[in-house]
Amino acid sequence: MREFRYRRPADVDEAVALLGEDPEAAYLAGGTNLVDLMKLGVQRPDLLVDVTRLPLDAVEPLPDGGLRVGATVRNSDLAAHPVVRRDYPVLARALLAAASGQVRNMATTAGNLLQRTRCYYFQDTGKACNKREPGSGCAARHGQNRDLAILDWSEQCVATHPSDLAVALAALDAVVEVAEPDGTRDVPFVKLHRSPGEHPERETTLRRGALITAVRLPPLPAARRSTYLKVRDRASFAFAVGSVAAVLDLDGDVVRDVRLAYGAVAHRPWRAYQAEAALRGRQFTPELAGQAADAELAVARPLTHNGFKVPLIRAVTVRALTELAESRA
Amino acid sequence: MQNGSGSATVAGDERSSRVAFTVNGTRRELTLDNRTTLLDALREHLDLIGAKKGCDHGQCGSCTVLLEGRRVKSCLIFAVTLDDCSITTVEGLAGPDPLAPLQEAFIAHDAFQCGYCTPGQLCSARGMLDEVAAGWPSAVTDDLTGAVRLTDAEVRERMSGNLCRCGAYPHIVAAIRETAGER
Numbered sequence: 001m002r003e004f005r006y007r008r009p010a011d012v013d014e015a016v017a018l019l020g021e022d023p024e025a026a027y028l029a030g031g032t033n034l035v036d037l038m039k040l041g042v043q044r045p046d047l048l049v050d051v052t053r054l055p056l057d058a059v060e061p062l063p064d065g066g067l068r069v070g071a072t073v074r075n076s077d078l079a080a081h082p083v084v085r086r087d088y089p090v091l092a093r094a095l096l097a098a099a100s101g102q103v104r105n106m107a108t109t110a111g112n113l114l115q116r117t118r119c120y121y122f123q124d125t126g127k128a129c130n131k132r133e134p135g136s137g138c139a140a141r142h143g144q145n146r147d148l149a150i151l152d153w154s155e156q157c158v159a160t161h162p163s164d165l166a167v168a169l170a171a172l173d174a175v176v177e178v179a180e181p182d183g184t185r186d187v188p189f190v191k192l193h194r195s196p197g198e199h200p201e202r203e204t205t206l207r208r209g210a211l212i213t214a215v216r217l218p219p220l221p222a223a224r225r226s227t228y229l230k231v232r233d234r235a236s237f238a239f240a241v242g243s244v245a246a247v248l249d250l251d252g253d254v255v256r257d258v259r260l261a262y263g264a265v266a267h268r269p270w271r272a273y274q275a276e277a278a279l280r281g282r283q284f285t286p287e288l289a290g291q292a293a294d295a296e297l298a299v300a301r302p303l304t305h306n307g308f309k310v311p312l313i314r315a316v317t318v319r320a321l322t323e324l325a326e327s328r329a
Numbered sequence: 330m331q332n333g334s335g336s337a338t339v340a341g342d343e344r345s346s347r348v349a350f351t352v353n354g355t356r357r358e359l360t361l362d363n364r365t366t367l368l369d370a371l372r373e374h375l376d377l378i379g380a381k382k383g384c385d386h387g388q389c390g391s392c393t394v395l396l397e398g399r400r401v402k403s404c405l406i407f408a409v410t411l412d413d414c415s416i417t418t419v420e421g422l423a424g425p426d427p428l429a430p431l432q433e434a435f436i437a438h439d440a441f442q443c444g445y446c447t448p449g450q451l452c453s454a455r456g457m458l459d460e461v462a463a464g465w466p467s468a469v470t471d472d473l474t475g476a477v478r479l480t481d482a483e484v485r486e487r488m489s490g491n492l493c494r495c496g497a498y499p500h501i502v503a504a505i506r507e508t509a510g511e512r
Contacts, residue, residue: 102390
């Protein structure tokens with residue numbers, strides 16, 4: 001591992017300034033991904049700016065009925081929060097489906113969103129990877145790509161975003177609060193992550209040195225009927241092969257509102273707007289849910305080894321929505 | 330833990346730091362290369378070799394210790410980040426007693442074969458039982474807002490961060506459930 005300097009800033013402004021001064025600096029939060037990538041030689045920061053002691057660890061109800069989640073709230077604390085368990089089950093379920101008890105005790109809200117892909121080729125410094133080393137090529141495009149993208153990939157990168165939490169936040173229309181050198185701004189969650197295009201090394205729309213300080217959940221009463229279904233290769237402690245976050249609001253049996261997002265299918269958490277449009281205002285049936293998934297997946301372009309993900313995501317969409325429809329008393 | 334305590338860089342060497350934390354009730358002060366993980370600090374600098382290095386990548390759980398009472402993977406934490414923190418390793422689980430009830434239960438149920446993963450299993454189980462006592466749900470809990478009943482399925486899900494290549498899982502589950510008083 002490359003040697004590094006270590007700093008613990010007193011406040012957000014100092015943290016952002018430290019990052020701005022050193023192009024090879026990185027923020028350190030829970031460390032569950034970054035420390036591993038440093039051991040692998042994939043990330044080689046010269047300076048670690050430890051943000052875990054900044055006062056960003058509160059979960060606060062908002063006047064509008066929403067919830068503000070501090071950037072360094074640990075995944076386990078957020079999953080156990082009474083308001084999250086009652087009002088946003090899709091969020092609690094996504095967090096609980098991720099990693100292990102120990103990792104959830106360490107990993108933070110913002111760190112989870114900014115974690116790197118688990119594409120094997122990205123994590124192996126002996127392989128070509130445009131994300132790790134721009135211009136070096138993509139060994140995954142025609143390699144072992146069974147776990148990789150079916151939507152929105154480019155010839156430069158076929159990686160997927162590995163987060164479960166991010167899929168739930170995409171469905172919930174969360175807002176990300178960001179501190180930058182010249183002030184703060186709000187970023188709609190669905191605008192946080194980028195498509196790979198010709199620059200897969202740029203994973204978010206954040207500027208260099210920006211620090212996520214909180215994530216806001218808007219009030220969404222319908223989210224009390226929500227869920228997260230994750231398919232993985234073993235029952236626990238594994239990344240998703242495919243996942244679905246779903247919120248379903250029925251008026252009788254007519255779909256009043258619906259939110260759908262897919263995980264492990266693209267370079268960013270995938271909000272399924274086409275599927276939502278196919279469902280809204282219509283009488284819910286499992287057949288309609290399948291047709292809605294087909295509408296979303298019409299643009300899917302499977303790679304050599306992951307064609308199965310298309311019917312998998314379709315089936316999980318139907319199951320998630322049907323379970324929610326049947327759970328209404 | 331203090332906020333904004335800056336950094337304790339060693340004069341003339343920005344790649345090392347002074348750090349002071351409490352391990353099993355004893356305050357320890359070290360000067361460490363910033364790259365030193367908590368696991369390596371415990372094993373190589375404090376002669377506490379209970380926590381084991383299995384994968385060193387956060388996947389096997391054999392390095393599990395308690396940080397501020399919560400189970401974590403010591404191989405993924407830089408020791409320099411732990412100023413004024415409190416750490417409990419398997420050597421400190423029992424307190425002044427020879428063995429904690431959880432350790433007695435592991436022996437009674439033959440919950441290990443080679444024993445390499447056992448310190449991590451014990452620390453993880455201790456933290457997990459406290460999470461259950463706090464009412465935390467898991468991925469296999471049907472009702473997110475209801476009480477948790479520690480079934481075999483719950484124990485298996487909650488302990489999935491600890492691998493046992495000898496395959497002692499059924500006995501580990503039994504030992505943990507007995508300790509939790511659910512048998």
